[in-house]
Amino acid sequence: MVLVPYCRNSDVSRNIRDYHMNLPIDTFTFWEKTMKYIEESLANKTILITGGAGFIGSNLAFYFQENHPEANVVVLDCFRSGETLSNGNLKSFGHFKNLVGFTGDVISGDINDKELLLDLEINYDFDYIFHEAAISDTTALEQDLMVKTNVNAFKDLLELARKHDANMIYASSAATYGDAPSPQTVGCEAPQNVYGFSKLMMDHIARDFIKDADISVVGLRYFNVYGPHEYFKNSTASMVVQFGHQLLSGKAPRLFEGSDKIVRDFIFIEDIIQANVKAMHPKKSGVYNVGTGNPRSFQSIVDILQKELGTSYTCEYIPNPFVGSYQFHTEAEVASSKDGLGYEATWSLEEGIKSYVPEIRRLYETEVK
Ligand SMILES: NC(=O)c1ccc[n+]([C@@H]2O[C@H](COP(=O)([O-])OP(=O)(O)OC[C@H]3O[C@@H](n4cnc5c(N)ncnc54)[C@H](O)[C@@H]3O)[C@@H](O)[C@H]2O)c1
Numbered sequence: 001m002v003l004v005p006y007c008r009n010s011d012v013s014r015n016i017r018d019y020h021m022n023l024p025i026d027t028f029t030f031w032e033k034t035m036k037y038i039e040e041s042l043a044n045k046t047i048l049i050t051g052g053a054g055f056i057g058s059n060l061a062f063y064f065q066e067n068h069p070e071a072n073v074v075v076l077d078c079f080r081s082g083e084t085l086s087n088g089n090l091k092s093f094g095h096f097k098n099l100v101g102f103t104g105d106v107i108s109g110d111i112n113d114k115e116l117l118l119d120l121e122i123n124y125d126f127d128y129i130f131h132e133a134a135i136s137d138t139t140a141l142e143q144d145l146m147v148k149t150n151v152n153a154f155k156d157l158l159e160l161a162r163k164h165d166a167n168m169i170y171a172s173s174a175a176t177y178g179d180a181p182s183p184q185t186v187g188c189e190a191p192q193n194v195y196g197f198s199k200l201m202m203d204h205i206a207r208d209f210i211k212d213a214d215i216s217v218v219g220l221r222y223f224n225v226y227g228p229h230e231y232f233k234n235s236t237a238s239m240v241v242q243f244g245h246q247l248l249s250g251k252a253p254r255l256f257e258g259s260d261k262i263v264r265d266f267i268f269i270e271d272i273i274q275a276n277v278k279a280m281h282p283k284k285s286g287v288y289n290v291g292t293g294n295p296r297s298f299q300s301i302v303d304i305l306q307k308e309l310g311t312s313y314t315c316e317y318i319p320n321p322f323v324g325s326y327q328f329h330t331e332a333e334v335a336s337s338k339d340g341l342g343y344e345a346t347w348s349l350e351e352g353i354k355s356y357v358p359e360i361r362r363l364y365e366t367e368v369k
Pocket of ligand 1: 132
């Protein structure tokens with residue numbers, strides 16, 4: 001069985017791709033499934049990616065560098081400073097290691113800084129803005145900081161987009177749904193925390209803005225994303241990498257009782273990139289789910305990881321302390337996303353994890369051990 005490391009932009013990745021080109025056709029490779037999602041040239045186009053040193057933003061930056069080297073890509077991120085929130089987690093997770101190999105502009109700055117936004121307005125002429133910067137920690141309790149960063153700064157960035165005539169693609173979230181019933185559908189939200197509330201407020205602002213704007217604005221409600229470059233989100237990274245490292249350290253995986261019935265709509269980073277790129281020219285501005293529509297259990301994650309890592313630990317089951325305030329089933333309604341964006345998930349959980357495992361191993365060797 002061939003394991004294909006996921007590393008998007010480097011000489012190493014090119015060698016891996018060349019190597020896999022020579023393998024039998026039925027051999028699964030990451031590269032067979034990654035592709036350019038738009039054919040148009042982005043020559044003379046300038047792309048701003050806020051939150052570009054984070055998980056999703058850095059993957060987007062490398063997507064453009066690899067597939068559209070003619071584009072001018074500008075990353076804006078406040079990077080991590082060591083400052084923590086009251087829950088003990090970092091205030092921002094941006095990490096330089098997510099951008100090693102990136103050759104575009106990198107700006108360290110805060111989206112709450114109006115002077116910085118004015119500088120961007122004067123010194124650049126953006127064609128597309130991918131807005132990923134946020135307090136992304138769903139357990140953060142600082143309502144003031146959350147609303148300021150996620151909601152208020154978004155309004156300013158929309159005005160920048162209007163002035164530059166730039167299409168806006170921004171990160172909303174499945175957290176807007178809270179405990180709304182499955183399949184989670186745009187228009188039926190019930191956020192349970194200030195993070196979900198902040199993302200829902202962004203969607204309201206976007207809808208209002210679209211009414212008299214000449215640019216397109218698309219909000220993408222990502223479900224549970226996993227994949228390379230998430231490691232530096234620490235304890236807020238997906239359970240895929242967390243279980244992977246538990247197994248590699250020789251520990252039996254610990255799951256909540258009934259984990260074979262607790263399901264989420266897990267989505268591989270490559271499909272998130274697909275949705276973002278397709279959202280550059282939507283059929284219709286609006287808010288769209290980005291999931292698979294095919295929820296899978298936490299038990300499945302562990303089973304797939306054990307298969308790929310060659311381990312066979314007996315799982316340990318612990319009582320779920322969150323019963324009563326816990327989501328047992330998330331499932332994105334995805335037909336509307338296909339209609340409005342032409343987006344459709346292409347990575348199964350098995351394929352995503354298989355492709356990710358070499359990176360999980362590399363991280364274990366270089367960062368965890
Ligand atoms: N990863 C997921 O499963 C998921 C699910 C739903 C929605 N989202 C949303 O997608 C976006 C990207 O998420 P991610 O997983 O890459 O998270 P992330 O934390 O890795 O990325 C967010 C980036 O924003 C930066 N940032 C935070 N505050 C900033 C500020 N004031 N100014 C400038 N930069 C700032 C951080 O340093 C970080 O690099 C976020 O908006 C998040 O809320 C993510």
